[in-house]
Amino acid sequence: MEAIEKLDALHRRFERLRQVVDHKRLQVQWIEEEVRMCFQQNNVQGIAKLAREREHLLGWITAMESFIVKWEQYWREYDAVSGWFSAGLHVQE
Amino acid sequence: MSELVYTPSSMLKKVFRTGERSLSRQELENRLQNTYGTSLQRMNQSPAQVIDEALAEEISSFHVGASHAVIEMEAPFRDLIAEELVRYFLESKGPLTAEQCLKKLRRQNIISYSYAENKLPLYKDSRFVQFTGSDLWYLARWEVANDRVYRFLANKQIKQLPLTQLLLMMEHELNLSRRDYVFVPEGDSRLRVIEGLVLVDDEDEAKNSGDKEEKVPLQTEEVQATALDQESTAITENIQREEEVAVTMANDMKTVSVFEDVLVNAQDSTEKLEQRIKEMEEEVLEHFKGNNMSAISTLVAEKEKCEAIVVALEKVVEAVNK
Numbered sequence: 001m002e003a004i005e006k007l008d009a010l011h012r013r014f015e016r017l018r019q020v021v022d023h024k025r026l027q028v029q030w031i032e033e034e035v036r037m038c039f040q041q042n043n044v045q046g047i048a049k050l051a052r053e054r055e056h057l058l059g060w061i062t063a064m065e066s067f068i069v070k071w072e073q074y075w076r077e078y079d080a081v082s083g084w085f086s087a088g089l090h091v092q093e
Numbered sequence: 094m095s096e097l098v099y100t101p102s103s104m105l106k107k108v109f110r111t112g113e114r115s116l117s118r119q120e121l122e123n124r125l126q127n128t129y130g131t132s133l134q135r136m137n138q139s140p141a142q143v144i145d146e147a148l149a150e151e152i153s154s155f156h157v158g159a160s161h162a163v164i165e166m167e168a169p170f171r172d173l174i175a176e177e178l179v180r181y182f183l184e185s186k187g188p189l190t191a192e193q194c195l196k197k198l199r200r201q202n203i204i205s206y207s208y209a210e211n212k213l214p215l216y217k218d219s220r221f222v223q224f225t226g227s228d229l230w231y232l233a234r235w236e237v238a239n240d241r242v243y244r245f246l247a248n249k250q251i252k253q254l255p256l257t258q259l260l261l262m263m264e265h266e267l268n269l270s271r272r273d274y275v276f277v278p279e280g281d282s283r284l285r286v287i288e289g290l291v292l293v294d295d296e297d298e299a300k301n302s303g304d305k306e307e308k309v310p311l312q313t314e315e316v317q318a319t320a321l322d323q324e325s326t327a328i329t330e331n332i333q334r335e336e337e338v339a340v341t342m343a344n345d346m347k348t349v350s351v352f353e354d355v356l357v358n359a360q361d362s363t364e365k366l367e368q369r370i371k372e373m374e375e376e377v378l379e380h381f382k383g384n385n386m387s388a389i390s391t392l393v394a395e396k397e398k399c400e401a402i403v404v405a406l407e408k409v410v411e412a413v414n415k
Binding site: 035036039040042044047048050051054055 | 373374386390
């Protein structure tokens with residue numbers, strides 16, 4: 001969460017979170033390359049460790065995506081009703 | 094001299110470029126003329142005749158399009174049997190007959206025993222070609238190495254050598270990879286293969302004797318006929334003698350060529366194992382994505398076994414080369 005701490009505008013927070021999710025996806029791809037290396041060295045333990053790490057990352061990505069969808073939707077609805085957030089955003093920008 | 098000439102449909106397959114599905118007759122004729130002009134001239138054939146013959150073949154991948162001026166090529170989008178066949182050709186590094194292809198496919202349970210030979214993609218897929226007068230099929234991507242091999246052997250003044258040695262020489266001395274080049278053992282009168290022994294004919298000698306014949310003054314038809322008879326008998330005797338010598342030589346060479354066979358087989362096996370290891374790398378990634386650790390363990394065990402065999406084969410090669 002420290003990644004978004006200094007971002008006051010809500011829409012920027014969502015953008016930033018999406019960037020973090022993209023980065024995590026890249027990490028999943030890098031893990032697949034590491035699996036190749038482990039296989040070349042016949043390192044089954046290493047592959048098992050990477051599999052756990054991948055599961056963890058995928059879980060995190062799913063949770064974060066649903067978080068973003070839920071709260072972004074909530075924000076848009078609230079913003080549409082009151083206009084209060086929009087006003088705040090303009091001030092920030 | 095008899096020479097290597099592709100069958101009409103094979104010629105068409107060779108001149109169609111990747112991704113092309115139809116061509117105008119005119120363009121096709123031009124390409125045939127540019128690529129096989131000399132051979133067609135020797136055979137007294139025109140490109141138009143070649144196209145007609147290819148269209149008339151019983152199993153042909155070519156047909157006339159919407160207009161008479163357009164020739165279309167049937168091209169299956171993705172044919173698993175054809176892809177398997179390409180693998181067999183690359184593995185065997187040489188030509189195969191349709192029968193051999195059928196047997197291999199049946200052995201792998203890819204086709205049933207009732208699968209007919211004429212259904213094989215060899216006939217319709219542009220990746221496979223054939224030479225006139227031969228049952229053997231080749232990959233269209235292979236370049237024919239016979240000219241280079243002949244020049245090399247003629248320069249070195251080698252008159253005969255075992256086929257296995259020739260194939261090794263192609264790879265190691267001429268640097269012609271057998272993934273891209275192929276030696277065609279049939280239909281080339283300069284390089285005849287008898288019982289695993291390649292006989293190299295001296296083209297210059299043949300030319301010289303041809304020149305001498307031209308200098309002989311014209312005589313009566315009768316005398317000429319007798320001379321021709323005698324000449325043909327002498328040629329037949331020469332060929333017979335040559336073949337007898339070849340058979341004797343072949344027997345002598347067999348012992349030497351056993352080691353070469355062992356070497357070739359060991360190298361082939363090493364290549365196959367290395368290929369399998371590469372394939373396994375992709376399989377591991379698939380299993381990894383499916384979180385299937387037991388399948389990954391099995392593959393690692395298989396890889397360790399493959400590597401152990403490769404090490405053992407390297408020792409075999411070392412022992413043969415000692």
